[in-house]
Amino acid sequence: MPVLTESGALLEKAWIYLEDNSDIVHRSNVILSFEHFKSKLAQIKESAVGIGVEIGPDFDVNDLQPYLSEIGLILLCFGVFSDGRAFSQASLLRSRFNYLGNIRATGDVIPDQLEFMQRCGFNQFQFDTDTDWRLAQKIIAGTSYSYQQTLDVRVAC
Numbered sequence: 001m002p003v004l005t006e007s008g009a010l011l012e013k014a015w016i017y018l019e020d021n022s023d024i025v026h027r028s029n030v031i032l033s034f035e036h037f038k039s040k041l042a043q044i045k046e047s048a049v050g051i052g053v054e055i056g057p058d059f060d061v062n063d064l065q066p067y068l069s070e071i072g073l074i075l076l077c078f079g080v081f082s083d084g085r086a087f088s089q090a091s092l093l094r095s096r097f098n099y100l101g102n103i104r105a106t107g108d109v110i111p112d113q114l115e116f117m118q119r120c121g122f123n124q125f126q127f128d129t130d131t132d133w134r135l136a137q138k139i140i141a142g143t144s145y146s147y148q149q150t151l152d153v154r155v156a157c
Contacts, residue, residue: 002018002133003104006123008140010133015052015073031075034059037067045070054106057085061092068099076122078107087120111136 003011015029020036024043029050037044037053044051052073061139064071074093076086086105093099104116104124114125114136127133 002127004125004127004133004136004140006118006140008137011124013061015050017054029073031073034063037071041067041070052104055089057083057089059089061089061097064093065097068093068097068101072099073102073104073124074099075104075106075126078105078109081108081110087116090121111139114139 005011005115013026013029015031016026018032018036020033020038024030024040024047026047029052030044030089031052031054032040032044034053034055037051047107050072051070052075053067053071054075054077055061055063055064055076064074076089078086090105093103095112102124103122103131104126105122106126109117109127109132111127111132117125118140125133127136
């Protein structure tokens, strides 16, 4: 599935999704569930190059706080169009915990919402189809600043 960065570039860096019963792949960038991450933390620190954690919309991001220095990528899932809890999760990670790693939107990612996602702190976007990410590139290229306060890198005017 294509992944775009906040600048609209296609992300080339490969990440390996690991199921909860899988062993850690040596010298790889791995994405795990939070429970798998906690249970294999020592092994992950020794073996993995990059650590990503995937959490669902009902996850309390306060539980991530003790581990944020170990995590380079957090995947927040938009389960359905009408569920915006991932916006709040991203905002809390950036504003309350000063998380500086990557936050990737997954699931029902809609190109029309990219500007709002960026403003909440997302800086990577995973799409299901080629059409979605090509449209998303055009949207990102057309958005240069915000008038309201924002958590992304753009300067508010």
